Amino acid sequence: MATSVVEHVPAAAAENRSGIWSWITTTDHKRIGILYGVTAFVFFLLGGLEALIIRAQLASPNNTLVDADTYNQLFTMHGTTMIFLAVMPLSAAFFNYIIPLQIGARDVAFPRLNAFSYWVFLFGGLFINSSFLFGAAPDGGWFGYANLTSKAYSPGLNIDFWVLGLQILGIASLAAGFNFVVTIVNMRAPGMRLMRMPVFTWMSLVTQFIVITAFPVITIALVFLMFDRFFGTNFYNAAAGGDLLLWQHLFWLFGHPEVYILILPTMGMVSEVLPTFSRKPLFGYAVVVYSGVLIAIMGWGVWSHHMFATGLGPIADSVFGATTMLIAIPTGVKIFNWIATMWGGRIELKTPMLFAIGFIAMFIIGGLSGVMHSSPPSDLQQTDTYFVVAHIHYVLVGGAIMGIFAAVYYWWPKVFGKMLHEGMGKAHWFFMLLGMNLSFFPMHFIGLLGMPRRIYTYDTALGLDTMNLVASIGAFILGASFLIFIYNVLWTRKNGQIAGKNPWNAATLEWAISSPPPVYNFSVLPTVSSRLPLWTENGVSEIPDVPPEPVHVPGGTVWPIMTATGILAVATGAIMHTLWIVVAGSLFVVFSIYRWAFEPFEV
Amino acid sequence: MTHAVAHHTSTGLDNRKLAFWLFIGSECLLFGSLIATYLVYEGRSVAGPTTHEILNIPLTSISTFDLLMSSLAMVLALAAVARGDRLWSRVWLATTALLGLVFLGFQAYEFTHFVHEGLTLQVNLFGSTFFVLTGFHGGHVFVGVVWLVTLLIRSLQGKLGPDKALNVEIAGLYWHFVDAVWIVIFTVVYLIQRQ
Numbered sequence: 060m061a062t063s064v065v066e067h068v069p070a071a072a073a074e075n076r077s078g079i080w081s082w083i084t085t086t087d088h089k090r091i092g093i094l095y096g097v098t099a100f101v102f103f104l105l106g107g108l109e110a111l112i113i114r115a116q117l118a119s120p121n122n123t124l125v126d127a128d129t130y131n132q133l134f135t136m137h138g139t140t141m142i143f144l145a146v147m148p149l150s151a152a153f154f155n156y157i158i159p160l161q162i163g164a165r166d167v168a169f170p171r172l173n174a175f176s177y178w179v180f181l182f183g184g185l186f187i188n189s190s191f192l193f194g195a196a197p198d199g200g201w202f203g204y205a206n207l208t209s210k211a212y213s214p215g216l217n218i219d220f221w222v223l224g225l226q227i228l229g230i231a232s233l234a235a236g237f238n239f240v241v242t243i244v245n246m247r248a249p250g251m252r253l254m255r256m257p258v259f260t261w262m263s264l265v266t267q268f269i270v271i272t273a274f275p276v277i278t279i280a281l282v283f284l285m286f287d288r289f290f291g292t293n294f295y296n297a298a299a300g301g302d303l304l305l306w307q308h309l310f311w312l313f314g315h316p317e318v319y320i321l322i323l324p325t326m327g328m329v330s331e332v333l334p335t336f337s338r339k340p341l342f343g344y345a346v347v348v349y350s351g352v353l354i355a356i357m358g359w360g361v362w363s364h365h366m367f368a369t370g371l372g373p374i375a376d377s378v379f380g381a382t383t384m385l386i387a388i389p390t391g392v393k394i395f396n397w398i399a400t401m402w403g404g405r406i407e408l409k410t411p412m413l414f415a416i417g418f419i420a421m422f423i424i425g426g427l428s429g430v431m432h433s434s435p436p437s438d439l440q441q442t443d444t445y446f447v448v449a450h451i452h453y454v455l456v457g458g459a460i461m462g463i464f465a466a467v468y469y470w471w472p473k474v475f476g477k478m479l480h481e482g483m484g485k486a487h488w489f490f491m492l493l494g495m496n497l498s499f500f501p502m503h504f505i506g507l508l509g510m511p512r513r514i515y516t517y518d519t520a521l522g523l524d525t526m527n528l529v530a531s532i533g534a535f536i537l538g539a540s541f542l543i544f545i546y547n548v549l550w551t552r553k554n555g556q557i558a559g560k561n562p563w564n565a566a567t568l569e570w571a572i573s574s575p576p577p578v579y580n581f582s583v584l585p586t587v588s589s590r591l592p593l594w595t596e597n598g599v600s601e602i603p604d605v606p607p608e609p610v611h612v613p614g615g616t617v618w619p620i621m622t623a624t625g626i627l628a629v630a631t632g633a634i635m636h637t638l639w640i641v642v643a644g645s646l647f648v649v650f651s652i653y654r655w656a657f658e659p660f661e662v
Numbered sequence: 663m664t665h666a667v668a669h670h671t672s673t674g675l676d677n678r679k680l681a682f683w684l685f686i687g688s689e690c691l692l693f694g695s696l697i698a699t700y701l702v703y704e705g706r707s708v709a710g711p712t713t714h715e716i717l718n719i720p721l722t723s724i725s726t727f728d729l730l731m732s733s734l735a736m737v738l739a740l741a742a743v744a745r746g747d748r749l750w751s752r753v754w755l756a757t758t759a760l761l762g763l764v765f766l767g768f769q770a771y772e773f774t775h776f777v778h779e780g781l782t783l784q785v786n787l788f789g790s791t792f793f794v795l796t797g798f799h800g801g802h803v804f805v806g807v808v809w810l811v812t813l814l815i816r817s818l819q820g821k822l823g824p825d826k827a828l829n830v831e832i833a834g835l836y837w838h839f840v841d842a843v844w845i846v847i848f849t850v851v852y853l854i855q856r857q
Binding site for chain 2: 236246275292293583
């Protein structure tokens with residue numbers, strides 16, 4: 060009996076597990092997670108490079124490194140890339156890899172749809188970046204205000220790339236959103252009740268609900284813009300009676316929930332890291348969960364604080380000022396919970412923990428400057444200045460990116476089976492923290508002293524030469540810190556210490572299985588009886604190393620990437636104004652969907 | 663998707679059905695944005711034909727009735743598939759698709775007629791908002807018809823037994839949703855016009 064157990068090989072697992080084709084056709088959530096992570100990191104470096112050119116241009120007054128047009132393209136693509144192609148998909152990498160492991164599932168609910176999301180994201184990212192090849196990168200700012208984006212004021216292809224690219228990316232986000240809600244709600248192992256789920260999974264669930272409700276709104280805003288540019292409609296045409304604020308309302312109705320799409324997963328990540336390295340359960344688990352839900356709900360009622368400068372009138376200003384102040388409460392609750400988690404714990408300052416603590420500190424600074432915007436009179440002084448740039452970078456670099464790298468260092472051993480080098484990790488953390496503060500802290504003053512954002516140069520008479528130089532030096536230190544990370548990854552590949560199942564002695568389910576996990580994740584579906592299964596006696600049923608009976612593993616399929624290719628063809632045809640390519644692409648999408656629907660594929 | 667293997671789920675609800683409800687929730691926001699825009703821009707056109715001059719309520723009432731009846735046919739189709747009644751599942755699936763096509767025919771007639779009257783996408787805000795909103799809905803009806811025809815073909819191939827009732831149920835959810843959206847559009851655009 061014992062020998063026959065060893066001979067069991069998971070069904071389709073052994074064949075085709077290597078080579079490029081196996082990655083193209085994969086439906087394994089772990090592989091798709093890695094694809095997301097690598098792709099998003101490359102886009103992150105690209106967006107970082109754009110930022111460095113911006114800072115090089117601004118290092119000295121009246122600089123001529125780039126001209127105004129190029130500068131417009133650089134800041135637009137920097138923002139668009141970092142938000143849609145770096146932070147969101149970096150989170151998606153962790154949704155993919157970690158969520159099924161945390162809830163005790165063998166894959167996501169719809170493995171092929173998951174592959175489809177990735178390919179559509181990749182093609183959307185390539186499509187929007189290919190604009191550089193034509194010297195026509197989007198140049199209307201990452202929130203593309205009407206009517207700057209109209210055909211009259213932006214006659215080139217720049218905005219076309221933007222409007223089509225974002226719609227492609229929206230498809231990827233929506234498909235992933237449906238997939239992960241169903242996965243988390245429906246695929247939990249026995250005993251994994253909602254209030255036993257790890258906080259990362261909880262915050263991801265909340266995030267996906269925001270995705271599936273917020274993305275339709277920007278889709279429609281973009282459809283209007285597309286119709287205006289391609290078919291001459293009047294949605295954002297003031298001459299025909301259109302209202303330019305329609306764009307701003309639709310955009311920020313999506314855009315503010317979007318900032319919670321960026322930050323909530325990260326809040327979940329640090330909520331995993333902090334208890335592990337404090338050797339204490341998360342303080343006030345239920346409150347952390349509920350405040351996350353509350354943030355998502357209240358996040359729908361604050362969008363007009365982006366629009367105080369448009370003159371909405373005293374009532375709208377007061378209401379949105381008040382809701383913006385209110386939303387600071389659940390956010391503050393979380394921060395106090397994290398601090399209380401560390402309080403009295405046996406704190407181990409490993410790299411993930413340092414990043415998590417850095418996240419809390421930087422996010423507090425970003426949160427404080429954020430809540431300053433809730434007062435309309437104060438906001439009017441700050442709108443369109445570097446103060447806003449300082450705020451957004453404290454929450455997105457100090458917040459989202461720091462938190463994501465806490466997760467990178469934390470889950471790296473689980474994903475690749477080896478420990479990243481601690482010393483290099485700490486150096487990365489130190490220089491990142493130093494660089495970002497040096498770069499973004501002076502921007503508060505630069506902004507309050509009157510330097511507008513998005514202007515490609517400034518004069519010495521403004522008296523901001525030194526502070527701008529300091530900000531630029533900080534940016535390069537920040538950029539260089541990621542070189543340490545890249546070197547660390549390469550070093551670890553060769554020399555990294557083998558991780559074992561649970562190198563951090565963490566409490567959640569993903570640490571109960573080998574690192575990296577087997578293709579089927581769990582040899583038997585676990586039964587969970589605790590919120591902290593590995594810190595509790597009998598918190599989870601035994602998971603043998605070898606499956607007692609063969610495990611079915613879904614095979615690969617080519618139709619998700621084919622469908623995504625069709626979508627790319629439609630967008631390409633549209634940008635070329637060539638109808639037959641659009642029609643052919645659409646027919647190919649339909650064809651691929653049918654093949655997908657009718658191919659034999661058992662989950 | 664063709665497999666009707668019943669997987670155990672945490673809620674007991676089928677994965678596809680849950681995903682589809684989420685999709686419908688998402689679609690509500692999509693149509694919500696379109697309808698809200700129509701309402702915001704109503705009566706703000708500076709040129710060209712406006713609502714009172716051009717909308718034909720009696721005609722569209724007929725097409726609305728037609729679409730509502732298609733929902734009835736959809737319910738009967740699902741019931742027939744679920745009880746394994748091949749003949750009537752084909753009849754009702756075909757009827758639903760046909761009624762959907764008739765609705766699209768009405769819409770095609772309406773659009774051409776409006777263009778002849780001078781209402782185009784470009785002429786004014788009413789044209790832009792009206793055609794994009796109703797066009798989006800028409801696109802949804804079209805997808806639904808293609809879906810229903812696919813189910814009909816599967817039925818004719820003998821591959822739509824009672825074990826596949828869920829496939830029909832999900833198509834039905836979509837069809838009823840598209841129908842319900844039309845009731846809102848018909849009310850907002852045709853019946854309650856701003857004076």
